[in-house]
Amino acid sequence: xxxxxLEIKDLKTYFYVKAGTVKAVDGVTLNLDPGVKxxxxxxxxxxxxxxxxxxxxxxxxxxTIQGKISxxxxxxxxxxxxxxxxxxxSQISMIPQGAMNSLNPVARIRNQIxxxxxxxxxxxxxxxxxxxxAQLLQxxxxxxxxxDMYPHELSGGxxxxxxxxxxxxxxxxxxxxxxxTSALDVVIQRQVMETITRLVRELNLSMILIGHDMGxxxxxxxxxxxxxxxxxxxxxxxKEMFADPLHPYTQKMISSLPVLGRRGVFxxxxxxxxxxxxxxxxxxxxxxxxxxxxxxxxxxxxxxxxVRPGRWVSCHLYN
Amino acid sequence: xxxxxxxxxxxxxxxxxxxxxxxxxVLPHLAGRDPIKEQMLIQIASQGxxxxxxxxxxxxxxxxxxxxxxxxxxxxxxxxxxxxxxFGYSINNYPRxxxxxxxxxxxxxxxxxxxxxxxxxxxxxxxxxFLGWNRTPQWVSNLVVPPMLVLSSVPQFxxxxxxxxxxxxxxxxxxxxxxxxxxxxxxxxxxTFWMGYAKHAILPILSMVLVDAxxxxxxxxxxxxxxxxxxYATFAEAKGLTTWRVFFRYLLRNALLxxxxxxxxxxxxxxxGASLVESFFAYNGLGSTLGGAIGNFDYFLLYGIVTIMVMCxxxxxxxxxxxxPLLDPRISYKAQRG
Ligand SMILES: Nc1ncnc2c1ncn2[C@@H]1O[C@H](COP(=O)(O)OP(=O)(O)O)[C@@H](O)[C@H]1O
Ligand SMILES: [Mg+2]
Numbered sequence: 034x035x036x037x038x039l040e041i042k043d044l045k046t047y048f049y050v051k052a053g054t055v056k057a058v059d060g061v062t063l064n065l066d067p068g069v070k071x072x073x074x075x076x077x078x079x080x081x082x083x084x085x086x087x088x089x090x091x092x093x094x095x096x097t098i099q100g101k102i103s104x105x106x107x108x109x110x111x112x113x114x115x116x117x118x119x120x121x122x123s124q125i126s127m128i129p130q131g132a133m134n135s136l137n138p139v140a141r142i143r144n145q146i147x148x149x150x151x152x153x154x155x156x157x158x159x160x161x162x163x164x165x166x167a168q169l170l171q172x173x174x175x176x177x178x179x180x181d182m183y184p185h186e187l188s189g190g191x192x193x194x195x196x197x198x199x200x201x202x203x204x205x206x207x208x209x210x211x212x213x214t215s216a217l218d219v220v221i222q223r224q225v226m227e228t229i230t231r232l233v234r235e236l237n238l239s240m241i242l243i244g245h246d247m248g249x250x251x252x253x254x255x256x257x258x259x260x261x262x263x264x265x266x267x268x269x270x271x272k273e274m275f276a277d278p279l280h281p282y283t284q285k286m287i288s289s290l291p292v293l294g295r296r297g298v299f300x301x302x303x304x305x306x307x308x309x310x311x312x313x314x315x316x317x318x319x320x321x322x323x324x325x326x327x328x329x330x331x332x333x334x335x336x337x338x339x340v341r342p343g344r345w346v347s348c349h350l351y352n
Numbered sequence: 353x354x355x356x357x358x359x360x361x362x363x364x365x366x367x368x369x370x371x372x373x374x375x376x377x378v379l380p381h382l383a384g385r386d387p388i389k390e391q392m393l394i395q396i397a398s399q400g401x402x403x404x405x406x407x408x409x410x411x412x413x414x415x416x417x418x419x420x421x422x423x424x425x426x427x428x429x430x431x432x433x434x435x436x437x438x439f440g441y442s443i444n445n446y447p448r449x450x451x452x453x454x455x456x457x458x459x460x461x462x463x464x465x466x467x468x469x470x471x472x473x474x475x476x477x478x479x480x481x482f483l484g485w486n487r488t489p490q491w492v493s494n495l496v497v498p499p500m501l502v503l504s505s506v507p508q509f510x511x512x513x514x515x516x517x518x519x520x521x522x523x524x525x526x527x528x529x530x531x532x533x534x535x536x537x538x539x540x541x542x543x544t545f546w547m548g549y550a551k552h553a554i555l556p557i558l559s560m561v562l563v564d565a566x567x568x569x570x571x572x573x574x575x576x577x578x579x580x581x582x583x584y585a586t587f588a589e590a591k592g593l594t595t596w597r598v599f600f601r602y603l604l605r606n607a608l609l610x611x612x613x614x615x616x617x618x619x620x621x622x623x624x625g626a627s628l629v630e631s632f633f634a635y636n637g638l639g640s641t642l643g644g645a646i647g648n649f650d651y652f653l654l655y656g657i658v659t660i661m662v663m664c665x666x667x668x669x670x671x672x673x674x675x676x677p678l679l680d681p682r683i684s685y686k687a688q689r690g
Contacts, residue, residue, distance in 0.1 A: 127587075137584045139606060149593065
């Protein structure tokens, strides 16, 4: 039996702020096998970015990380700061949300790529560095001359390609891409996404793709995880989940997708997402849920259970 | 750097100085006062000269200052003189020239003001960057920021007063006032004079630095927090860069840009920026000279100082315009107009 590449167990990321405790990620458990692409979807504020930052161990006070995050059997939570720093980029890379602004505005692309290599102990002569730069830029389909440019001289799509080049520059095993194309227009979005999926395949990487575009997910990933208010609602194979969504929230999400040839008003999900500051007990979706079980859902928080092999859901309907 | 950018900036520099000089020239004519006559009348009243004497003197002085010639000729001469930094004679201290007074007063304060501006800036920026950094423990900020808030909002002379009282008066560690020891004559060529000057300058510098550095630090701290919220800060950390590279090359480097503009402005006000501190330490520098010139209707001295001030500001802006594109590639020499 092969070991999962990434194993997250009961991950909690709480921010202790004046107004109370923000339970941005509250008890997420999931596994990711080597070479698998997983989509992480959920409404804005459901804790996707926070979870990505927690896996990178980049949560700042007043935030705290609890639980287990292991990569290839190494528990990241217990690594020293220096070990964790080295693991970034060489083991896990992250492409942050907000493609337009991920590059240092005052440094040339060349230095922004080489900085990462240098701080991971890669020593290159001038000509080796040039070769490496040309090669990395070529992989992401950019001309070599981009190396000597500044971020503001590049288009959004080009900037995002540079970010991707940096992310793969140290040969990580896992890439977390946080809405990597949401700031780009649709055509560019497609092209950049194609490059990312091609690279992930060629380099045999695992990827967590964060987003809320279900259409994009259907094309790009093999597994899907749905987050709701800091908790995992459901995970499973992407085809299975589209065909047979279990959690009422997932059902709503999928039925609200536009389908070619079907006319009419799309339904959307009624109500507003709950606040994750001092959340109430019980299932947080209960207030918006059409299948709420009176007396149970509001009181008891549903546990995440494996209802079928590889299919996890946290809902009282499947007890 | 494109040549046209440079040429445009130089042109702009001259335009600013020329405009200021022209305003200087026009204003007294609009005011309808005759500084020479007023000055003479005061002297007549105080020294009991005869009317005939006084009128002869007024005529002589009027010719001496060129006030009897046509206005356009006066203007051309004036502009030509300003460009050569020749502001004529001081009415009150005739026959000393305005430039001579500006230099002799200015050099008393300029060294200590320049030193304190640079110490304040360097120290304030580093401290602010450190305080705004998300790796600095919270208690450090809690400890340092409140006193800095107080310091940055009190006037420099108040700090000066406290320092004079405790350090100079009670503990007698440093001289209370004066630009240099009373036993010395002003001699900028001698090392001992410089040493004496430096010792006298410690308290003025300290009172300026305490206030200014707090201001820079608070501004820089806020800038750091802003920069840390940017995606490139997150990505820098995600790249697994060393802490110090992230701090200096990604955070501080970007947060530094707005304060640098502030520094240019501060340097523009260099010659009169320390008036109060200077008068508190009895420096007899340009700040108090400016005050005196206003009080005595010494127009030529007044306009000389004001013109020099304008030149300093224009020059500081010019230097900043030249340097800024090197620091921030988003500002290009080409795209800018003006
Ligand atoms: N540093 C922080 N301090 C306090 N609350 C935070 C912080 N970061 C995120 N949160 C909160 O955590 C929740 C999840 O945010 P986020 O992870 O950005 O959601 P998503 O990426 O799914 O849109 C939000 O309610 C947000 O306000
Ligand atoms: Mg997000």
